[in-house]
Amino acid sequence: RSRLGTSGGSSQGVSGMEKQELPYDYVEFLKKHFNLITMKEFLENKNSLSEKIKAIYILPNLKVIATSGAGVDHLDLKPISSFGVKVANSPFAVCTATADLGLALMLAFARRLVEGCQIADSPNTEHFAADWLGDEVTGASLDIIGMGSIGYMVDKRAKAFEMKILCHNRIQRKEEEKQAVGAIYCKKIEDLLQQSDFMMLVVKLKPQTDKLFGKKELELMKPTATLINISRVVDQGALVEALQNGVIKAAALDVTYPEPLPRHHPLLKLKNIIVTLHIGCSSTNSHCLMMKNMVESILAALNGLSIPNEVIPQSDLHLAKL
């Protein structure tokens, strides 16, 4: 059986993954296919090897890196590809869970759910005030920036709340698909920013989309609008300023940079924000599906078959088509 390296419980690993452990439920599942080696075990043996060796050389037989979830911004695709190593992600496993969370955040924010729970629980609460109100989601307007699979699912759910939906995507979807969704396509981001009550960001993080959403975009939004970020493309500095100065009403973020935010970060001090702990795909179903996807991709790579969910660096795309 092939050897599978994981980040295990060691203190070193891929950025942002420090001290994270593989959920124990999946160990049995992985052991069926692979001989598991933790980072700790690997590093202990590494010392006996040449000090010049970089990690990739220590794994001369590495064929594939499978990453959970859709985002691959934590991997440097070009160098990995130059070593002939394939990369696979698990984007579809996370779609529904992430779309669900986008809706959950929008509803929670509009109806002031988190605040409401605090009032209901508080030892000081004597009565519920009649003039404590939130905003209606039904019939409100929603912009979706990024109409990939997740954006498409957000649209489907929002339609059931009779929301007026505008969307923007790099590439306009096919006519039949456009008609299936309720959304009106806007070629320029600026056109949809000015109209909506809620703005949901569902784009991939890449060099072109890094800080896609910054000061200019925030200022174009309505001052009564709420930003919901379930991707990775917000300029956090601009966001803090916008929230402090009432440029936009509020924001709900499942994703921040870094994660978790430093405890003194200005975003955590604001009242008009909710932050969750990157739980877009944190459901038991998604995790099971992700594991299955990743194992499928790995086994395909090792058996020289075409890899489902392979991620190809942009520059190599023309080669892939050959």
Place this chain on the structure above:
Amino acid sequence: MFSVKAVCLVEAIHLATGCPRLAGRLIHPAVCHVHHWTKRDIDPRWSSWTGPNSTGEAGVSAHQTKVMAKQEQPGLLIVEIGGVCGVLEGHVELLKKHFHLITMKEFLKKKERLSEKIKSVLIYECRPVIDRELLQSLPHLKVIANSGVGVDHLDLKLISSFGVKVTNTPHAVSDSTADIGMALMLASARRLVEGCQIAVSPQTEHFAADWLGDEVTGATLGIIGMGSIGYKVAKRAKAFEMKILYHNRNQRKEEEEQAVGARYCEKMEDLLQQSDFVILVVNLTPQTHKLIGKRELELMKPTATLINISRGAVVDHDALVEALQNGIIKAAALDVTYPEPLPRDHPLLKLKNIIITPHIGTATVQATRMMTEEAVANIQAVLNGLPIPSEVIPQ
């Protein structure tokens, strides 16, 4: 015949209130096309909530109402303006267009004089309390209009014995209440409140990979009470690809079931045993009091979540505490409790696997505005002897 009646009803509401959008909301769109001016006035793009009657049609227009002297306006009793349970200050102008507003405080000071004027009472947040003494002191009272759909706080038989009508506002509340049902289900399943607390806690150093919630998409939702709010919940849940079961006094028509993909469970037990999420959307009546008790909770899956957006008393709170403590069910999300708020030492507040919100089912700027408008339309219909949009008739 039906369409003629519908037109009369729409006309009644429009003439009474000058609220074209409300008229459209109250009447099924299928009959709205009947009268040419009806369709034009019900254009949902109109943002004016209480615009004047622009058609020039005969009848009591809002313009005419505006110039009516204050003394000629029928008296409307309310508990107070603003404050914890008073009518919202932003709605006062709308009310004053049609009524001579009298607060409880003013009424108690000049009972003799004012009791002659009061023809209607507007109830907001269950106030003012309607008892025999109050009814006896209002000899000209014609209607008690409740803001909201639940009327379990009113003694309907007593009120009816005084020849007074009772109305509620079912149309204004349905969207926002269905929305809060979905919000609670999603927040509970994905552990949102807990997640927020961890994200901002000073102790948080990293996010654990094994911190997981439950998926809503594709799960089974059991709706107990498939009235207009329950049906709207079903419509939203369908977009999340949920399997929908429902239990109701009566089965809905086949087309209605198919439109939302809902399957009828004649026995509530069948629904309870199969659902991942159970949502309560019933009226509180003697029949639904403690509808969900120890037996029903034990029938539910141990991985299930109970969501209550109806009335607190539909659930036996003691049985719920026990069920949550002992893992009989996984979690609960309550917008309503009995009483409200719960006493601060109530065991429900100490549990980790529950979220409670402060009865915010209709707490939106838009819904509260529509509730007041719907109440005004009901009152005007009664006082003008026209068909009443939402009368509540005692069983």
